[in-house]
């Protein structure tokens with residue numbers, strides 16, 4: 001693969017579902033394309049909600065993308081004249097995505113990724129904390145809580161009409177999963193250990 005030496009950096013767009021992360025990624029990509037930058041957009045194959053070879057926001061804005069199964073595939077598409085690599089739903093890739101983002105930025109590319117910062121339990125989503133630490137710029141978007149209409153920072157998972165239990169696996173065969181944006185106070189995770197205790201809080 002060919003990479004030119006230039007300034008590079010990592011920018012992360014994060015937050016819960018329905019915060020407009022993909023829309024913001026598409027907005028940045030389109031601006032850069034108007035500026036005649038060579039942009040390649042990737043998305044994990046797992047996310048086939050809307051379209052096969054496009055990234056599509058909930059507001060139906062869209063841009064062409066390449067589906068990948070593994071983060072390492074990104075390297076096979078990057079060319080000498082690639083200026084920007086964008087990745088939507090990065091949290092669904094394998095952890096090598098972190099090293100690849102870092103490598104590309106070190107070699108002068110602008111790397112724009114969007115992804116969930118928390119899982120449905122409200123806990124940090126796999127390797128996202130590492131990516132957030134390494135990024136030059138983090139944009140943390142909020143949605144609107146469906147219960148109390150204040151800014152929402154959590155993704156509420158509902159399984160068969162009830163809040164998902166802390167111990168529920170990510171994939172529940174035969175269950176109907178839906179998701180809502182909720183604030184810290186309306187987010188419900190039955191069976192979750194008290195976060196205060198989990199973080200080493202002192203009751204004395």
Ligand SMILES: [Zn+2]
Pocket residue numbers: 145146147148149150182183184185186187
């Ligand atoms: Zn709320």
